[in-house]
Amino acid sequence: MTETEMSAQLISQQQTVKFYQTGTFTVGNRLLDKEFRTVQATQERSNSIDSGHRACQGCGQALGARYALDTAMRVTGDKIIAANATGCLEVFTTPYPETAWSIPWLHSLFGNVASVAAGISASLKAKGDNETRVIAQGGDGGTTDIGFACLSGLFDRNDDVLYICYDNGGYMNTGVQRSSATPGGARTSTTMPVGEHPGSSFNTGKYLPGIAMAHEIPYVATASVHDLHDLERKVEKAMSFRGARYLQINVPCPLGWGSEPSQTIKLARMGVESGLVPLFEAEYGELTNSTKIRYQIPVEDYLKSQRRFAHVLKPANVEQLETIRTLAEKNIRRYHLL
Amino acid sequence: MWNLSFCIGSSAAGARTYTATASQGLLYMMEAVYNASGLGLPIVMTLGNRAIGAPINIWNDHSDAMSVRDAGWIQLFVESNQQAVDVHNQAFKLAEALSLPVMVNMDGFILTHAITRVDLPEQELVDQFLPSFVPRQKLDTHSPLSIGAMVGPDAFTEVRYLAHHKQKEALTIIEQQAEEFAQMFGRDSGGLVKSYFTEDADIVFVAMGSVVGTLQDLINDLRSEGYSVGILSLRSFRPFPANAICNVLKNVKQVIVFEKSFAVGMGGILASEIHMATQRYADIQDMKISSVIGGLGGRTITKKSLRKIVEHAKNGQLDSEVFMDLEGSTVVRELKRQQHEQTSGPVAENILRDMGVVSASKTH
Amino acid sequence: MFQIRIHGRGGQGVVSASELLSVAAFEEGKYSQSFPSFGSERMGAPVQAFARISDKNITIREPVMNPDMLIIQDPTLFQAVNVFDGAKTDGYLLINSSKTVEQLGIDEISSQYPKNHVMILPATELAVKYIKQPKPNTVLLGAFAALSHMVKIPALENAIRGKFAKKIADPNIAATTAGYNFVMNYLQQKTQKQGA
Structure with missing residues (x-):
């Protein structure tokens, strides 16, 4: 029995309503007892990001940010302050004089959000406020490249901040340039599918959850927008720790990935099921839990619905496909995903 | 970079915030320098004035302060350690009155590393002169506020004009506060x-x-x-x-x-x-x-x-x-060389090469 | 205004000595100022520090160009630096060494100073005796007090207690007193000799 099935069974034992479709995802939240439903399933959800913002259709980041922050709001009794790096999330939520945020929110620069959040946390501490919690958020560019030094400093000092990185594998806001989180082989405007090695180079880039773990901070986790229960549980867990915490949420980007807006959730799920997006948790530098792959799929199933990988599936580039397959296998081994 | 960014978060969340930097550190945080004034955060920062490289040089001059002269901060300069004490008190009052960051410039080493006699003002008098910091707007879960939105061409000019206007207002406020300080502490530390x-x-x-x-x-x-x-x-x-x-x-x-x-x-x-x-x-x-x-x-x-x-x-x-005190012979030698041999290379190292020094192990 | 320039090597407490001097002068109600020759020097490199003592407020910020008192903490500097540059020959010269002016090769310069204005004392040896470390600075401060009368021993003692914990302050105060007594004894003997 997989862990998901086990937890479904545990939940069902406490249920008055029986699952008729146990083992599928279609059962949804509505059949669960209220306390087991996700925050997003309730009509009273807090909507940290309100409707009317300017995100693209099918934006994974808009979903990921709302899911995470709504959960943090529930856990803290709405006592959160968020700092935001420059990027899509910042731009689409705050076209002056409008704002989509229902929580106190501050944007300063592209590369300093970790420090700004640490400053907010210090300010609260100085003023004797132990209740209000601080969340820093940025895209993968602001996290793995531009804001890397400030983020490492946050981890080093173990400041009381939850840092959430919405990872869509590139600078989508500025025209889909490669970041150090862009997956190998992917097409971006700076790694075009031309020449001998089309797309982003393999053996480059950095994996920030691993770097965060190396800092031995209290909590590191990865999540995906397709699995609300898993995502919300991880945010809740993160909020139970004090000190520096890092959560990386995989958020598909229809613009940058060349995918259908309607396929965002499905793509996020396929990324996880292919093994290319490992979901796990780590405490103080040690792996403590992995979210198992339920139905493993071949990587090409995940790649084929994204134009950024179109060249990888051509017969001439079979080596690239093989490399991507190897990466998925490595993830599965390293994070015990099966 | 992280230093002033930390202060931006702290000040936006409503705490009275202070930091200090110098030279390359200021340039490293340059983005945040503009950001702090743009956000109107009353941060006080001491700048221990030092030169900027290359060639790397840790000693005093005003290159660092001048590099941020258009960054929207109030920039005050002090002559002595006593003025440094007095002006820092006034800087917080000024910053909070205008909702602008204030940079107190004191010469690196010459003042920052000097040991000399100063009169420290009484805490009670300081508290009277500088009451608790109560920001008009701050990051507060009781009244959520978004700070730092993207402002487009339709309002950017107005925001910049108002920043300029604020600085002009400061011309009056600096004089008033200096007078108030002199009356309260019995010491004139200068106005504008x-x-x-x-x-x-x-x-x-x-x-x-x-x-x-x-x-x-x-x-x-x-x-x-x-x-x-x-x-x-x-x-x-x-x-x-x-x-x-x-x-x-x-x-x-x-x-x-x-x-x-x-x-x-x-x-x-x-x-x-x-x-x-x-x-x-x-x-x-x-x-x-x-x-x-x-x-x-x-x-x-x-x-x-x-x-x-x-x-x-x-x-x-x-x-x-x-x-003043320019070493003429060094300059003339280098200029002469350049007349007949226009090649690239770092200036300080070009001078050394002419003197026959290239590296510890080799001479040409 | 009385101006002091101290020459030594990184690690010998040159900067601390100038600081202690200015604090001691302050303790006695005078205006004072001290600062190092700001460098990025490492241990062993030649360093300088400056101090000024005055009855009036001191505004000048230039390094001490014409010292009334020149303190040489390390005589090996004679080969490396022109320590006498700008020194006032009607001022004082205080040198840490167990050699004579002739052995040090500075007899020509020292002869330009007035009688009893040049003092050579084995400060390093005294430092090793009292503080178990070859740091001649506090011995020389005591010698400075005896030679110049610009500060008194109790003020130096307060300055040392203000800067260091008791464990370090106590032996350093003993070293300062030893430096002071060394000079006083020397001057007394000389006067007696001249009297006889």
Whole structure:
């Protein structure tokens, strides 16, 4: 029995309503007892990001940010302050004089959000406020490249901040340039599918959850927008720790990935099921839990619905496909995903 | 970078916030310097003024302060350690009154590393002078607020204009607060400008920072020898107190602007701002302004060299642009080489190469 | 205004000595100022520090160009630096060494100073005796007090207690007193000799 099935069974034992479709995802939240439903399933959800913002259709980041922050709001009794790096999330939520945020929110620069959040946390501490919690958020560019030094400093000092990185594998806001989180082989405007090695180079880039773990901070986790229960549980867990915490949420980007807006959730799920997006948790530098792959799929199933990988599936580039397959296998081994 | 960013978060969340930096550290946080003033956060930052490389140099001059002169901060300069104590108290009051960050400039090493006698104000008096910080808006879960939104072409001009207006308002507030401080603490630490023997002076130095102390010492000597020399010390550089400056300088025949930095390819920064101010002032005619650059990268500023400047000025021999104590032979040698051999290379290392020094192990 | 320039090597407490001097002068109600020759020097490199003592407020910020008192903490500097540059020959010269002026090769310069204005004492040896470390600075401060009368021993003692914990302050105060007594004894003997 997989862990998901086990937890479904545990939940069902406490249920008055029986699952008729146990083992599928279609059962949804509505059949669960209220306390087991996700925050997003309730009509009273807090909507940290309100409707009317300017995100693209099918934006994974808009979903990921709302899911995470709504959960943090529930856990803290709405006592959160968020700092935001420059990027899509910042731009689409705050076209002056409008704002989509229902929580106190501050944007300063592209590369300093970790420090700004640490400053907010210090300010609260100085003023004797132990209740209000601080969340820093940025895209993968602001996290793995531009804001890397400030983020490492946050981890080093173990400041009381939850840092959430919405990872869509590139600078989508500025025209889909490669970041150090862009997956190998992917097409971006700076790694075009031309020449001998089309797309982003393999053996480059950095994996920030691993770097965060190396800092031995209290909590590191990865999540995906397709699995609300898993995502919300991880945010809740993160909020139970004090000190520096890092959560990386995989958020598909229809613009940058060349995918259908309607396929965002499905793509996020396929990324996880292919093994290319490992979901796990780590405490103080040690792996403590992995979210198992339920139905493993071949990587090409995940790649084929994204134009950024179109060249990888051509017969001439079979080596690239093989490399991507190897990466998925490595993830599965390293994070015990099966 | 993280230093001032930390302060941005702290100040936005409503705490009175202070930091200090110098030189390359300031340049490393440059983005945040503009950001803090744009967000209107009343942060106080001490800048221990130092040079900027390359060539790397850790010593005093004003290159760092000048590199952020357009960043929207209030920039105050102090002459002495006592002024540093007094002006920091005023800086918080000023920052919080205007909702603008204030940079207190004190000369690196010369003041920051000096041990000297200062009167520390009583805590009770300070609390009276500077009440608790109550920001109008802050990050607060009781009244959520979004700060730092993207402002487009439709409102950006207005936001920038208001920042300029605020700085102009500061011209009045700085004077008021300096007066209030003097009354409360019984010590005058200067308002926008501070003048020394300027009333009847033919020659007046305009300067900022600790060199004013050395100039005062020199002028005490010169006055007893019959020279008619004075000093105008700028305590506020941003906002630029053009009227206050011209009021002091209006009857002066010769102005010597002494500064510890310059705009490469243009010349003295303070000198050109003094030019601009005096030209706009109707009462001023036939004033000679000389720009003297000195004390770069910690070069010792001696009374002896300053005295020579005054003597040259008195004899009408002072050029419009002077680099004090410039080592002529080094410059001439390098310029000569460049005449017949125009090749690239870092300046400091080119000079060494001409002297036959290339590296520890090799000479060419 | 009395101006002091101290020459030594990084690690010998040159900067601390100038600081202690200015604090001691302050303790006695005088105006004072001290600062190092700001460098990025490492241990062993030549360093300088400056101090000024005055009855009036001190505004000048230039390094001490014409010292009334020149303190040489390390005589090996004679080969490396022109320590005498600008020194006032009607001032004082205080040198840490167990050699004579002739052995040090500075007899020509020292002969320009007035009688009893040049003092050579084995400060390093005294430091090793009292503080178990070859740091001659506090011994020389005591010697400075005896030679110049610009500060008194109790003020130096307060300055040392203000800067260091008791464990370090106590032996350093003993070293300062030893330096002071060394000079006083020497001057007394000389006067007696001249008297006889």
